[in-house]
Amino acid sequence: MxxxxxxxxxxxxxxxxxxxxxxxxxxxxxxxxxxxxxxxxxxxxxxxxxxxxxxxxxxxxxxxxxxxxxxxxxxxxxxxxxxxxxxxxxxxxxxxxxxxxxxxxxxxxxxxxxxxxxxxxxxxxxxxxxxxxxxxxxxxxxxxxxxxxxxxxxxxxxxxxxxxxxxxxxxxxxxxxxxxxxxxxxxxxxxxxxxxxxxxxxxxxxxxxxxxxxxxxxxxxxxxxxxxxxxxxxxxxxRLPSEDSVVLERLASGEARALKVAVPMLGRIANFDDLDPLKAEPQVEVVFVPPGKKLPADAGLVVIPGSKSTIGDLLKFRENGWDRDLAAHRKRGGHVVGICGGFQMLGRMVRDPDGIEGSVIEAEGLGLLDVETVMEAEKTVRNVSARSVPFGLPLEGYEIHLGRTTGPDTRRPSAIINGAEDGAISADGKVIGTYMHGLFGADGFRGKFLESLGIKGGGLDYRFEVExxxxxxxxxxxxxxxxxxxxxxxx
Known part of the structure; x- marks a missing residue:
């Protein structure tokens, strides 16, 4: 030994x-x-x-x-x-x-x-x-x-x-x-x-x-x-990825910058280090919004992160009034990204007929994407190489999720993962859902994505910064x- x-x-x-x-x-x-x-x-x-x-x-x-x-x-x-x-x-x-x-x-x-x-x-x-x-x-x-x-x-x-x-x-x-x-x-x-x-x-x-x-x-x-x-x-x-959600209490607000990104602090938030590359961008302010607080009206982007309990967190999302804040954000022309469980919440309905996540077997989604999700027992766990559909740029990340998502908006996939279509994009292109964690870690994609929001970014080599x-x-x-x-x- x-x-x-x-x-x-x-x-x-x-x-x-x-x-x-x-x-x-x-x-x-x-x-x-x-x-x-x-x-x-x-x-x-x-x-x-x-x-x-x-x-x-x-x-x-x-x-x-x-x-x-x-x-x-x-x-x-x-x-x-x-x-x-x-x-x-x-x-x-x-x-x-x-x-x-x-x-x-x-x-x-x-x-x-x-x-x-x-x-x-x-x-x-x-x-x-x-x-x-x-x-x-x-x-x-x-x-x-x-x-x-x-x-x-x-x-x-x-x-x-x-x-x-x-x-x-x-x-x-x-x-x-x-x-x-x-x-x-x-x-x-x-x-x-x-x-x-x-x-x-x-x-x-x-x-x-x-x-x-x-x-x-x-x-x-x-x-x-x-x-x-x-x-x-x-x-x-x-500048290192955080492991435990207890640190989110210390990340509730950031320094005011050109783009404010609002992230609701879900009760069972998962893989919130997806936001770390955005936090590292000099013109981006990432604000983790705790329960009881409104999503900031001046946010240009709302990111709904992963969740270990999609239906449970979706119900709490509504209890907090974040669904109303999100609807107002969309009316102002704001952008939304949902990752994994956040993607599932953005659809019309989330169903869990076998009670995999708990006793509640279905919940109405936030309705920003025309998709539905059905929870399934088999879990997808894999590292992936992918390509962003809207920007045509390479992505690298991983998938850890239960559930299958289908619906008309999946005909506009957000990425091609290992040759298969992933995620969905709204008709106006301002709401994006994906099962892929780590997409913001791709420097080229992150730069182009921020550019589409009117922000200069992408000059940062995120992996080098971690090293x-x-x-x-x-x-x-x-x-x-x-x-x-x-x-x-x-x-």
């Missing part, structure tokens, strides 16, 4: 994903064959990854974070990098993806009982990820301090103790209480888990780090753990962390 080290956090959203990606890039720059691994992830931001040895399958699902970390390592993403992915569909239930494929659906209580069976898949994937690697950097989920879940844990110490992987604990100073969170974690962990921790690091520090010297001494006094460093607020991280951001994060970590010590403790 490759040597390994694991980053666990004192809580969720402490920055583990970016730190793992940055350390992966540091290791790559040192000539190491490095791989990422996350035993269990919970996110509706998914990516399509290889299923090794399965030549007849289009691909499997993993968390978008592990896709980014694979890029940092310079290797293709594999389903074994994230063997268990939970995709929330309701407040109490989620779709369970195991090694890239749909395993089933489970309510939160039922899932706890499943974990024992899922650990076998986690350990199998763990063995596969380490093949041919020098180093594996593992990301935990949530916090090891959730001791009420410890007996069936597969994401943090349950995995670390079974796989014998040393742990670096990450504390987030930006949220406050970092001394208590680290000392409290030390206090409540059982001895078997506590001895897996080889040290800690502080993340998201702003200002003069010397002002925290007394804090570091206090943490050492309470825990005896060594400190690997204090990481400043990483500005480059804002550059990873390099900048890695450089910061090299400066502020003892990376040598962290890597040397891997076993």
């Amino acid at each position: 490759a040597r390994a080290i694991m980053l666990q956090g004192t809580g969720s959203d402490v920055g583990k994903t970016v730190l793992v990606a940055g350390l992966c890039r540091v290791a790559k720059k040192r000539g190491l064959k490095v791989r990422p691994f996350k035993p269990q992830n919970m996110s509706n931001n998914a990516a399509v990854a290889e299923i090794p040895g399965d030549n007849n399958h289009g691909g499997g699902e993993i968390g978008r974070a592990q896709w980014l970390q694979a890029i940092a390592c310079g290797v293709p993403p594999s389903v074994h990098m994230n063997p268990v992915l939970l995709k929330p569909q309701t407040d109490v239930g989620a779709q369970v993806i195991v090694q890239g494929k749909v395993f089933g659906e489970a309510r939160a209580r039922d899932y706890q009982a499943l974990k024992g069976r899922l650990m076998d898949a986690v350990l199998e994937s763990w063995g596969k990820v380490g093949e041919g690697a020098d180093l594996v950097i593992v990301e935990g989920a949530g916090s090891p301090a959730e001791i009420n879940l410890r007996s069936r844990d597969i994401a943090n110490m349950g995995f670390a103790t079974r796989a014998d992987v040393p742990v670096v604990l990450v504390g987030d100073i930006d949220r406050g209480g970092v001394i208590a969170s680290l000392a409290g974690t030390h206090l409540i962990l059982p001895e078997e888990d506590r001895r897996m921790i080889v040290g800690y690091l502080i993340n998201k520090f702003r200002g003069d780090v010397s002002l925290f010297d007394d804090g570091l001494r206090a943490i050492e006094k309470f825990t005896g753990w060594r400190c690997f460093g204090v990481v400043p607020w990483l500005r480059a991280a804002a 550059r951001a990873l390099d900048e994060v890695a450089a910061e970590l090299e400066t502020h962390l003892d990376c040598d010590a962290i890597f040397s403790l891997a076993r």
Whole structure:
């Protein structure tokens, strides 16, 4: 097996994903064959990854974070990098993806009982990820301090103790209480888990780090753990795809620019990083609109993103009054793009006769496209190469969706994907629907699309910007962390 080290956090959203990606890039720059691994992830931001040895399958699902970390390592993403992915569909239930494929659906209580069976898949994937690697950097989920879940844990110490992987604990100073969170974690962990921790690091520090010297001494006094460093607020991280929808609260508004793009924050929003290339454009302002707020009247474009629960989010869309805002936007001559679930919502009707998404079996759509969608059990999961029909330019992206969409407006497809027509366009060309995620990542298409809205764009090489951001994060970590010590403790 490759040597390994694991980053666990004192809580969720402490920055583990970016730190793992940055350390992966540091290791790559040192000539190491490095791989990422996350035993269990919970996110509706998914990516399509290889299923090794399965030549007849289009691909499997993993968390978008592990896709980014694979890029940092310079290797293709594999389903074994994230063997268990939970995709929330309701407040109490989620779709369970195991090694890239749909395993089933489970309510939160039922899932706890499943974990024992899922650990076998986690350990199998763990063995596969380490093949041919020098180093594996593992990301935990949530916090090891959730001791009420410890007996069936597969994401943090349950995995670390079974796989014998040393742990670096990450504390987030930006949220406050970092001394208590680290000392409290030390206090409540059982001895078997506590001895897996080889040290800690502080993340998201702003200002003069010397002002925290007394804090570091206090943490050492309470825990005896060594400190690997204090990481400043990483500005480059804002240019990397976000994994978790909790960040949307911080993205609710942007800087005023020539084109305002409004994005309703659906309750089960999925793959909202589709908007990242637009956010990166200097003349584009992307505004994520939270429930209870109106879609801005000065938006030139509304993008309805993907959803893990199309009918449920469609009903909430109406409850929020966004359907009226959208109709007013169209009357003003505004443009609309619907992606995946957003595309389905734009039609006349969405039907789910088998109750795949839940108890509501049909809902009236927003009526901006003359199409209907019927949910079907078989899921499409694949990376694709395509061509934009209106602009005749190449596209690259992926599909992750249930359902088949038909109707008169599909005779005006938005793209040709692997030789087949995809999506639909309204008669006036101002409403576009597609099942393809990632279309705005195509620089040429994005430039022409913005030009059609009267905005100059497309001079940005988006993928290069992601690579550059990873390099900048890695450089910061090299400066502020003892990376040598962290890597040397891997076993």
